[in-house]
Amino acid sequence: MIILTGGAGMIGSMIAWHLNTILNKKQFVIVDEFLVPEQEKNISKRDFIDLIGKNELPNYLKSNSQIEAIIHMGAISATTENNFNNLLKSNIRYSQFLWDWASANQVPLIYASSAATYGNGEFGYKDNSDALLNYKPLNAYGYSKHFFDMWVQNQLQQNLPKPPKWFGLKFFNVYGPNEYHKGRMASVVYHAFNQFKKDGEVRLFKSKNPEYKDGMQLRDFIYVKDAVRCIFHLLESSNKSGLYNIGTGQAQSFKDLANALLINLKEPDSHIKYVDMPKDLENKYQYYTEADIKQLRNSGYDLKFNNLLEGVSDYVQNYLLQPDQYA
Secondary structure (H helix, E strand, C coil): EEEEEECCCCCHHHHHHHHHHHCCCCCCEECCCCCCCCCHHHCCCCCCCEEEEEHHHHHHHHHCCCCCEECCCCCCCCCCCHHHHHHHHHHHHHHHHHHHHHHHHHHEEEEEHHHHHHHHCCCCCCHHHHHHHCCCCCCHHHHHHHHHHHHHHHHCCCCCCCCCEEEEHHHHHHCCCCCHHHHCCCCHHHHHHHHHHHHHHEECCCCCCCCCCCCCCCECCEHHHHHHHHHHHHHCCCCCCHHHHHHHHCEHHHHHHHHHHHHHHCCCHHEEEEECCCHHHHHHCCCCCCCCCHHHHCCCCCCCCCCHHHHHHHHHHHHCCCCCCCE
16 A cells, blocks of 8 residues: 555645556555645545544554555645744654655655755756755745755765665646645646636736746746656656656746647737736746756656646646536
């Protein structure tokens, strides 16, 4: 059986979707806290063994030994979280507990890191552990993920116990179904869809960087279904533990994203409007991210990634425009 933390979140619930609908598996346990009532809908269609609270997991692990893997997606994921005590408890200590348990019980571990660990990208986006000391995250969330990546490397350098295989996944800009509970942290695709429904326009941030025109800020946008396929490739097919970028390897602009949405809504790009960036984001904003995915490709992952038009089309047509938007 698989332990899936954060299973009611966006990526976690799509991992559960993949287990049920693609792999035809239901031998997994979801661990989560329902901070928003809508999260229940993320897993209402899923078939799994048990649903337990985050604080119940230590006791659950003591009484259940038949665990084949831990997929740890649970975390505070808000880039605007400023209470570091909360981040320390949820993103660092809980991850350390799972690493130690997986090491002691020789169970494979996958955990969620983040592209936010790379800061403004001045040292590139290579998932090479040798470069970790160079990175300077732009917010407390990014630092909490970076700290755990560094802690793992320290465990390895000291030859302390480790899981039989482990993968730290640096997710880039993930978008797709089941993100509706995330509020401000939901993807630009989702916000743009709702903006157009309400106001007849798609709003993008103006650029504060002279090197980038309005709307031409670049991100590595990855459709959540692609991200989940990468997870199961690593878990099932790779024995090369380490940090892995989870992105497409091809940056696209926010204007590309807006156009992909408007094409699906059969609307012209004249509906795109540019607005000032919120003050609390100005100094913490990444103008360019692009995953270096050589290591992922070298692990044997050879599937094609959806580009923005392809991913947004599936998201809009099969979810956002449907009476039931949930996967």
